[in-house]
Amino acid sequence: xxxxxxxxxxxxxxxxxxxxxxxxxxxxxxxxxxxxxxxxxxxxxxxxxxxxxxxxxxxxxxxxxxxxxxxxxxxxxxxxxxxxxxxxxxxxxxxxxxxxxxxxxxxxxxxxxxxxxxxxxxxxxxxxxxxxxxxxxxxxxxxxxxxxxxxxxxxxxxxxxxxxxxxxxxxxxxxxxxxxxxxxxxxxxxxxxxxxxxxxxxxxxxxxxxxxxxxxxxxxxxxxxxxxxxxxxxxxxxxxxxxxxxxxxxxxxxxxxxxxxxxxxxxxxxxxxxxxxxxxxxxxxxxxxxxxxxxxxxxxxxxxxxxxxxxxxxxxxxxxxxxxxxxxxxxxxxxxxxxxxxxxxxxxxxxxxxxxxxxxxxxxxxxxxxxxxxxxxxxxxxxxxxxxxxxxxxxxxxxxxxxxxxxxxxxxxxxxxxxxxxxxxxxxxxxxxxxxxxxxxxxxxxxxxxxxxxxxxxxxxxxxxxxxxxxxxxxxxxxxxxxx
RNA sequence: GGCGCUAUCGUCAAGUGGUUAAGACACCGCCCUUUCACGGCGGGUUCGUGGGUUCAAAUCCCGCUAGCGUCACCA
Numbered sequence: 001x002x003x004x005x006x007x008x009x010x011x012x013x014x015x016x017x018x019x020x021x022x023x024x025x026x027x028x029x030x031x032x033x034x035x036x037x038x039x040x041x042x043x044x045x046x047x048x049x050x051x052x053x054x055x056x057x058x059x060x061x062x063x064x065x066x067x068x069x070x071x072x073x074x075x076x077x078x079x080x081x082x083x084x085x086x087x088x089x090x091x092x093x094x095x096x097x098x099x100x101x102x103x104x105x106x107x108x109x110x111x112x113x114x115x116x117x118x119x120x121x122x123x124x125x126x127x128x129x130x131x132x133x134x135x136x137x138x139x140x141x142x143x144x145x146x147x148x149x150x151x152x153x154x155x156x157x158x159x160x161x162x163x164x165x166x167x168x169x170x171x172x173x174x175x176x177x178x179x180x181x182x183x184x185x186x187x188x189x190x191x192x193x194x195x196x197x198x199x200x201x202x203x204x205x206x207x208x209x210x211x212x213x214x215x216x217x218x219x220x221x222x223x224x225x226x227x228x229x230x231x232x233x234x235x236x237x238x239x240x241x242x243x244x245x246x247x248x249x250x251x252x253x254x255x256x257x258x259x260x261x262x263x264x265x266x267x268x269x270x271x272x273x274x275x276x277x278x279x280x281x282x283x284x285x286x287x288x289x290x291x292x293x294x295x296x297x298x299x300x301x302x303x304x305x306x307x308x309x310x311x312x313x314x315x316x317x318x319x320x321x322x323x324x325x326x327x328x329x330x331x332x333x334x335x336x337x338x339x340x341x342x343x344x345x346x347x348x349x350x351x352x353x354x355x356x357x358x359x360x361x362x363x364x365x366x367x368x369x370x371x372x373x374x375x376x377x378x379x380x381x382x383x384x385x386x387x388x389x390x391x392x393x394x395x396x397x398x399x400x401x402x403x404x405x406x407x408x409x410x411x412x413x414x415x416x417x418x419x420x421x422x423x424x425x426x427x428x429x430x431x432x433x434x435x436x437x438x439x440x441x442x443x444x445x446x447x448x449x450x451x452x453x454x455x456x457x458x459x460x461x462x463x464x465x466x467x468x469x470x471x472x473x474x475x476x477x478x479x480x481x482x483x484x
Numbered sequence: 485g486g487c488g489c490u491a492u493c494g495u496c497a498a499g500u501g502g503u504u505a506a507g508a509c510a511c512c513g514c515c516c517u518u519u520c521a522c523g524g525c526g527g528g529u530u531c532g533u534g535g536g537u538u539c540a541a542a543u544c545c546c547g548c549u550a551g552c553g554u555c556a557c558c559a
Contacts (some may be wrong), residue, residue: 013559048558049558170488172488176486188557192559210550213553214489215553241551248551251553280497290496295540307497309490312496313496321509360519362520414531437517441518442519449519453520453521455520455521456519457520
């Protein structure tokens with residue numbers, strides 16, 4: 001059996017859309033699950049869209065996502081070069097071959113010459129003016145040095161059918177196919193030509209790409225036929241959609257929020273969370289497992305689980321999955337991953353990063369939520385008497401004063417400012433007071449944090465704040481309450 | 485508009501002629517609780533529509549509708 005070889009062939013735009021990342025992931029997973037090769041090929045045949053350093057950007061992004069090419073611009077391989085702009089002579093040679101065999105022809109029409117374009121869009125806007133140009137005229141044009149493109153000579157009748165793993169047989173009438181440009185006047189191939197030549201030369205066995213290529217596939221199939229090449233297996237993936245606030249669904253784009261791998265990293269999602277989530281957006285393992293490491297993904301991936309209908313990117317589910325990863329991390333690993341999101345911490349908090357991480361990792365879904373979550377530890381938010389009033393725990397402003405006052409005394413007696421010691425003292429205090437735990441804790445939390453919700457309980461907050469700052473806040477809260 | 489693809493809860497989805505139509509996220513309710521989180525329990529007219537085929541259809545066929553894609557010297 002032939003070796004399985006898949007490829008990811010992005011154009012170097014300097015942006016890794018989630019949809020593209022998923023295509024790369026599936027191509028990678030399929031190749032690896034079959035002990036095959038995954039190739040990275042850069043399709044930079046559009047000079048106008050060239051972006052500096054985009055190749056490096058793509059390689060870095062794939063590396064971050066743990067999608068490792070076996071061959072590519074900087075990964076070596078026997079089938080290079082892997083950048084299309086470096087393969088121009090190859091395309092030229094094959095295009096000429098097609099002209100000789102009568103399956104392509106030179107077209108001297110100027111791009112926007114109106115008489116050569118039909119309004120009815122019948123042939124994609126081109127009226128096949130040069131399709132049967134007399135040999136003498138071609139010679140004359142060539143001699144004059146007229147620029148030209150090479151166009152594919154489509155059959156006028158009949159139909160072309162190809163097999164797609166997901167969609168089965170797809171048939172399109174040849175009359176629908178335009179005489180597309182194979183080689184541009186600047187000598188660069190078009191996508192439709194280059195990808196066929198390269199996929200064949202690079203021995204790609206399975207072409208995994210988006211559905212937007214379904215309608216151009218018959219043109220590619222015809223090219224394989226003209227060359228007498230064996231057809232690869234096609235797998236056209238459904239697109240990744242985004243949901244707008246108004247409820248409508250369309251192809252995932254910027255207006256839906258973060259849509260590139262990098263956007264998501266900046267939003268504080270772990271790379272492995274992104275690949276895990278994206279893998280499940282359009283592929284189903286047929287079990288109830290949802291958390292997968294890359295190795296498990298490789299092990300379990302199969303084409304049968306691929307879905308042929310579009311999937312909507314769901315940020316809520318991404319958040320959930322992200323939280324699951326955090327909970328499974330050690331405090332140390334979390335602290336490390338979260339490091340740049342902590343911002344500038346004072347000496348006290350800086351020393352307690354790992355402890356802080358133990359509290360944070362169960363309550364945060366995105367690392368970018370960290371700054372807001374821990375801000376109160378660094379700057380005491382303004383108090384509001386309303387905050388102290390809590391019906392459920394039967395707490396009022398007066399009650400708060402009655403609790404904080406003796407609590408301060410108790411805390412003064414704490415020698416080791418540790419969570420355990422603080423717990424011991426406070427629990428004892430609660431018991432003596434005859435009050436409910438919640439009744440005692442509520443006003444203390446508010447006094448210490450100015451928030452109803454905090455990452456951790458009162459004793460954890462006391463510990464994080466440190467002795468000095470805790471007393472400062474408790475005392476000033478007491479003063480505040482007495483004035484209210 | 486032509487051509488093509490798609491259609492199961494709000495979302496991801498299982499399902500391949502006979503199921504009480506899984507599971508997850510989100511949502512709602514209840515419980516637990518030191519707030520939040522975590523955890524536990526419970527909840528919801530989900531097979532776009534109209535015709536067939538069949539003893540039996542979410543599953544097969546046809547039409548319709550809707551969404552998406554494509555019709556470049558972009559990929």
